[in-house]
Amino acid sequence: MSKRVLLEVIDLKQHFPIETGFIIKRQVGAVRAVDGISFSVNEGETLGIVGESGCGKSTAVRSISQLYKPTSGSVIFDGIDLVNASKRQLLDVRKNIQMIFQDPYASLNPRMTVRTIIGEPLDIYRKRGMLDPSVDKHVIEKRVEDLMERVGLNKVFKNRYPHEFSGGQRQRIGIARALALNPKIILADEPVSALDVSIQSQILNLLTDLQKEFGLTYIFIAHDLAVIEYISTRVAVMYLGKIMEISRAQDLYKNPLHPYTKALLSAAPIPDPVVERKRKRIILTGDVPSPNIERFGCYFYDRCPVRMEKCKTNIPPMKKMDPNHEVACWLYQ
Amino acid sequence: MTATKSHGDNTLLEVKNLKTYFKTDAGIVKAVDDVSFILEKGETLGIVGESGCGKSVMNLSIMRLIQSPPGKIVGGELFYQGKDLLKLSENEFRSYRGNEISMIFQDPMTSLNPFLKISTQMVETIRLHQKVSYKEALEKSVAMLKLVGIPAAEERVHNYPHQFSGGMRQRVMIGMALSCEAKILIADEPTTALDVTIQAQILELIKELAQKMDTSVILITHDLGVVAGLCDKVCVMYAGKIVEKAKTDELYAKPAHPYTFGLIQSVPRLDKAQDGKLFSIEGQPPNVIDLPPCCPFHPRCHEAMPICKTHNPPTIDLGDEHEVTCWLYAENKEPSDE
Numbered sequence: 001m002s003k004r005v006l007l008e009v010i011d012l013k014q015h016f017p018i019e020t021g022f023i024i025k026r027q028v029g030a031v032r033a034v035d036g037i038s039f040s041v042n043e044g045e046t047l048g049i050v051g052e053s054g055c056g057k058s059t060a061v062r063s064i065s066q067l068y069k070p071t072s073g074s075v076i077f078d079g080i081d082l083v084n085a086s087k088r089q090l091l092d093v094r095k096n097i098q099m100i101f102q103d104p105y106a107s108l109n110p111r112m113t114v115r116t117i118i119g120e121p122l123d124i125y126r127k128r129g130m131l132d133p134s135v136d137k138h139v140i141e142k143r144v145e146d147l148m149e150r151v152g153l154n155k156v157f158k159n160r161y162p163h164e165f166s167g168g169q170r171q172r173i174g175i176a177r178a179l180a181l182n183p184k185i186i187l188a189d190e191p192v193s194a195l196d197v198s199i200q201s202q203i204l205n206l207l208t209d210l211q212k213e214f215g216l217t218y219i220f221i222a223h224d225l226a227v228i229e230y231i232s233t234r235v236a237v238m239y240l241g242k243i244m245e246i247s248r249a250q251d252l253y254k255n256p257l258h259p260y261t262k263a264l265l266s267a268a269p270i271p272d273p274v275v276e277r278k279r280k281r282i283i284l285t286g287d288v289p290s291p292n293i294e295r296f297g298c299y300f301y302d303r304c305p306v307r308m309e310k311c312k313t314n315i316p317p318m319k320k321m322d323p324n325h326e327v328a329c330w331l332y333q
Numbered sequence: 334m335t336a337t338k339s340h341g342d343n344t345l346l347e348v349k350n351l352k353t354y355f356k357t358d359a360g361i362v363k364a365v366d367d368v369s370f371i372l373e374k375g376e377t378l379g380i381v382g383e384s385g386c387g388k389s390v391m392n393l394s395i396m397r398l399i400q401s402p403p404g405k406i407v408g409g410e411l412f413y414q415g416k417d418l419l420k421l422s423e424n425e426f427r428s429y430r431g432n433e434i435s436m437i438f439q440d441p442m443t444s445l446n447p448f449l450k451i452s453t454q455m456v457e458t459i460r461l462h463q464k465v466s467y468k469e470a471l472e473k474s475v476a477m478l479k480l481v482g483i484p485a486a487e488e489r490v491h492n493y494p495h496q497f498s499g500g501m502r503q504r505v506m507i508g509m510a511l512s513c514e515a516k517i518l519i520a521d522e523p524t525t526a527l528d529v530t531i532q533a534q535i536l537e538l539i540k541e542l543a544q545k546m547d548t549s550v551i552l553i554t555h556d557l558g559v560v561a562g563l564c565d566k567v568c569v570m571y572a573g574k575i576v577e578k579a580k581t582d583e584l585y586a587k588p589a590h591p592y593t594f595g596l597i598q599s600v601p602r603l604d605k606a607q608d609g610k611l612f613s614i615e616g617q618p619p620n621v622i623d624l625p626p627c628c629p630f631h632p633r634c635h636e637a638m639p640i641c642k643t644h645n646p647p648t649i650d651l652g653d654e655h656e657v658t659c660w661l662y663a664e665n666k667e668p669s670d671e
Contacts, residue, residue: 274586
């Protein structure tokens with residue numbers, strides 16, 4: 001596996017304004033969905049992002065793919081800063097950045113046939129003349145059929161509509177669509193959390209196969225730690241819009257450093273009653289606090305079981321514990 | 334057919350050959366088809382299965398909450414402390430529902446009325462079943478909220494559901510469900526809508542309260558990890574039938590049915606590094622209207638035999654309350670002429 005950095009995110013912030021007033025709008029605050037995250041993704045690896053709902057993991061990938069205009073920071077893909085890129089440049093780069101969404105029921109247009117859905121990215125780029133001139137309708141047709149076969153759908157079904165498929169099959173359609181343009185990186189936003197256990201493993205296997213075959217890079221979001229540990233090379237743990245810890249997947253379970261990571265790992269149930277009985281749970285009190293207020297201390301301060309005086313007023317910086325393990329916590333400074 | 338076990342003193346609820354069918358334009362959906370199990374006093378029973386396997390319908394049937402038409406409980410018996418609940422009239426049954434047998438649902442937002450204060454909803458439940466004054470009922474509500482760990486319960490009881498977070502709402506639901514000291518608590522995917530850290534809190538709460546109040550719990554879930562931590566016994570459902578029943582430890586250590594085996598193997602494990610592929614059950618969950626003949630699992634089964642397609646699998650007792658419905662364990666693999 002090469003170590004070339006494919007995507008680099010530097011201090012990315014995504015704030016959504018809270019406005020009041022009916023005609024004359026006045027900003028009274030901001031939801032700090034993503035509040036300064038930095039990481040890099042190497043070519044061919046899978047970066048997992050894990051965290052509870054509302055921690056900003058979905059917003060992070062949407063900002064990376066420029067579906068939201070980031071408030072500040074930069075996203076560098078192949079040497080181009082996407083945040084400041086022109087529309088034309090962005091269109092060109094986006095060919096290489098595709099997304100898979102969580103809800104296979106909502107992310108496919110119910111009025112389009114499978115053929116149109118999977119072929120749409122190709123059609124869009126063909127109309128704009130951004131594909132090879134040899135690509136015509138027949139080539140696209142063939143490509144759609146190949147993609148369907150590759151993701152495990154019968155190509156006979158290409159004129160059917162999404163409602164005729166089950167959840168797992170729909171997710172396969174979504175994957176085929178993401179593959180249509182031969183992207184370099186796929187941002188997968190909880191691709192398996194809406195699926196049943198038996199289907200979930202099929203999709204996970206499909207994603208790892210495709211990665212090997214096409215040399216894909218993934219940013220993979222999930223709230224299920226076991227899934228993340230299985231599929232990822234490295235894992236970033238997010239909380240309230242901040243990254244708390246980044247580490248190699250196998251190290252994270254064996255040697256979690258951040259108190260939040262520890263709590264998260266201990267809360268995840270393990271499907272084995274013998275192991276389960278022996279485990280010690282760190283039960284966090286309370287809920288995730290509101291992301292609307294600006295914070296000057298550690299973001300995890302309110303729920304941290306080992307908080308110190310210092311954490312209240314100082315934001316802990318990311319510290320490299322070893323080349324592949326970074327943690328933002330005052331315990332280790 | 335399962336041999337009827339003697340009614341031990343500990344049996345609280347016995348479900349016998351329960352069948353719930355739905356009439357649809359496309360045909361009859363056998364959502365629950367011939368299901369039997371026993372719930373003992375103080376025990377936690379897990380019911381595991383994928384979506385559409387009938388686990389929710391089964392529990393709605395126990396509560397007699399199936400909408401009719403299109404649904405109907407077409408057969409079976411439901412013994413609660415020796416009394417067949419299915420033979421009671423709707424009016425008689427009301428004194429059981431919410432009082433003796435109580436239920437919490439998956440989505441705590443949609444199961445609370447957003448227009449009414451928590452106090453109104455809790456007092457209503459309590460006064461429906463117990464002859465107490467409003468004030469006493471309110472005191473009881475506050476006590477329940479305290480018990481489920483709502484801080485400042487005296488004030489929060491007058492709040493509306495939207496003022497609570499998801500985990501808090503689920504706590505309120507649990508408090509409400511247990512306010513009449515129900516003997517059985519049916520929890521239908523109580524933590525599916527919640528985050529892992531909140532899930533851990535809620536599961537801990539259910540475990541604690543069940544012990545404290547001596548309540549039996551039926552926990553419906555698709556998450557095998559949740560079952561492992563909480564349940565004494567597990568039933569695995571597939572396409573409206575219970576395919577395997579066992580004590581939790583036994584089930585995880587020695588899953589007998591190929592479906593159970595597949596289900597356990599296909600979940601990535603946090604505590605074990607996995608290289609290579611996950612085990613996966615091929616194919617899609619079956620369409621309940623058009624089930625495969627005989628064993629409904631045979632098209633997806635990795636150990637399917639010719640007989641699975643032609644004859645219904647027998648239920649075999651493997652000892653120690655472990656039962657499996659599969660041809661693999663039949664001594665006589667020849668179809669008997671019945």
